[in-house]
Amino acid sequence: MEVVSKATQFTHRVAAHCKGRNFTYGDLLKHSSWVSQKLLGSRSDLNNERVVFITPQSYEYLPCQWGIWRAGGVAVPLCTQHPPPEWEYIIQNSEASAVVCHSSYYSSLQPLCKGVKLIPLEDFVPGEGSAQEVFVTSDLERPALMIYTSGTTGKPKGVVSTHRNLSSQVKALVEVWKWQEDDHILEVLPLHHVHGIMCVLACANFAGARVTFNSKFDQARVWEEFMEKDLNMFMAVPTIYNRLIDEWNNFGEDMQKKAYQACERFRLMVSGSMALPEPMLDKWHRVSGHTLLERYGMTECGMILSNPYKGKRKPGCVGFPLPEVEVKLDQGELCVKGPNVFKRYFNNPKATEEAFDQEGWFKTGDIAEVDSEGYFKLLGRASVDIIKTGGYKVSALDIEQTLLSHPSISEVNVVGVPDEDWGQVIGVVLKSNQTIKLEDLQEWSKQRLAVYKVPRKLIQLQEIPRNQMGKVNKKELVKLF
Ligand code: MLC
Ligand code: AMP
Secondary structure (H helix, E strand, O other): OHHHHHHHHHOOOEEEEEOOEEEEHHHHHHHHHHHHHHHHOOOOOOOOOEEEEEOOOOOOHHHHHHHHHHOOOEEEEOOOOOOHHHHHHHHHHOOOOEEEEEHHHHHHHHHHOOOOEEEEEOOOOOOOOOOOOOOOOOOOOOEEEEEEEOOOOOOOEEEEEEHHHHHHHHHHHHHHOOOOOOOEEEEOOOOOOHHHHHHHHHHHHHHOOEEEEOOOOOHHHHHHHHHHOOOOEEEEOHHHHHHHHHHHHOOOHHHHHHHHHHHHOOOEEEEOOOOOOHHHHHHHHHHHOOOOEEEEEEOOOEEEEEOOOOOOOOOOOOEEEOOOOEEEEEOOEEEEEOOOOOOEEOOOHHHHHHHEOOOOOEEEEEEEEEOOOOOEEEEEEOOOOEEEEOOEEEEHHHHHHHHOOOOOOOEEEEEEEEEOOOEEEEEEEEEOOOOOOHHHHHHHHHOOOOHHHOOOEEEEEOOOOEOOOOOEOHHHHHHOO
16 A cells, blocks of 8 residues: 555654554554564565454554555454454454454454464554565555455455555545645544544555544543644544534533634544434534534445535535546446445455446445435435444344344344434344343343444344235334334
8 A cells, every 4th residue: 555655755754643652654664564574474475365453443553554565465454342253254254364463362362363373462662663675565456455344145245455446545535635744633433444444544644644543432532632632633423423412511611612622623524434414413513613524435435425625515415426436326326436446355256246237336235316516415225234333334134143043033133223323223123932131132142243233122023024925024123113
């Protein structure tokens, strides 16, 4: 990725602030060189081998990601909140040759890494390490990143993006959102999805800007950082803005004023990954003076549509296509073409073929319309089996498969139940001969599923209603909640 070679132009600039320490781009080059040497040993190129990696939401993430790229590998980030079975699935499905982990994850990962090299690392120290010659492949068609995403057909798929895909995604955002080297962004998002990886980290790195890592999201901490640091950029999902509004509501008048003044220093605040409800847009405006810039993206494409940086940000709309991104509506379904669009699902030619139409347009599964001024507006998803909760995309079928392994469950339907805070929450309709308590089901699920896939609502029925064709109508099931 170009971020690595670009960094040689501004080695003295601060790339990251983390746990009270500053790391320069020079540090990042040294530390990523350490990771790449560990991965390469006596070899000179990993030749597109997949390397899974996991660190806390901290500076250490960056040297791992860059180190994998510098060794010629494909970076496969893991979610820090996933339970071991989800990690194991990704390690195996990606056919990873190595796993790089922060030492805090070592003992949990060791039993999952049978036959896979496990490389632990400690916190890096500014100034330590030696710079090696920067090796980054010049072949932009080589794969660079693989993010696991849920689809309508069960288990998550690895989305393979090339160096060219990533470059084009980053350059478009740097241009339209006017990223500069003096920018300073607070990173609170999970780093196994494009929102955090591309919109926050990659754009900041490309511009030579600074990222402050705030570990896991915590609303009180974020407000403190807003007030104490010279931040000027923030990006988050609506659930996070909602939490910040709640926190602000609990402030006294003085603190509210201070918070507002802190927000005045920002030049951009962005919302995405799920629909931003209009009342939240208005509330955030009252709290911060900012009209959030809402944009729309997807793991397979990076960002696709964005409201303007300058000009009217229309409530309920996601704006216009980004530079070099082509879009069309096919019977309402938004389809995308361009250098940003991923190459394939890993080891899954069937899913890859089904994802594109005959003219090579990627079918997003999102239904949209365009208004008279050219603004796109999202109307929903084509499939009820795709759920967005707290900005995470979840497959109903994936959860159903797991729940069916519960000894008391013989038939189960998972649906997205509308929720003000999370967008949707996981609702479960069970046909069960035994009574299962929601708390017990949650406890059981937490061992096997990511926290955001855990059922939040439960309805038990003697018979699941079906239509004349014998099919379950999930839209009707949602109404039962
Ligand atoms: C957690 N909880 C949930 C939940 N997730 N409840 C309902 N639905 C969910 N989805 C519960 C937990 O069980 C716990 O309950 C409590 O909430 C706190 O849990 P947590 O793990 O501490 O959650 P929290 O940190 O509060 O998480 C909220 C969040 C997080 C909004 C910070 O969900 C998040 O980071 N979302 C961002 C996801 C993201 O980046 N998506 C981008 C995908 S890329 P209890 O009872 O135990 O307290 C993409 C493309 C694009 O979409 O366009 O960007
Ligand atoms: P993911 O597959 O996790 O990358 O999530 C991509 C999906 O998130 C898209 O297909 C949309 O359904 C949804 N999404 C992203 N941004 C927005 C937005 N601004 N409004 C509504 N939905 C969005």
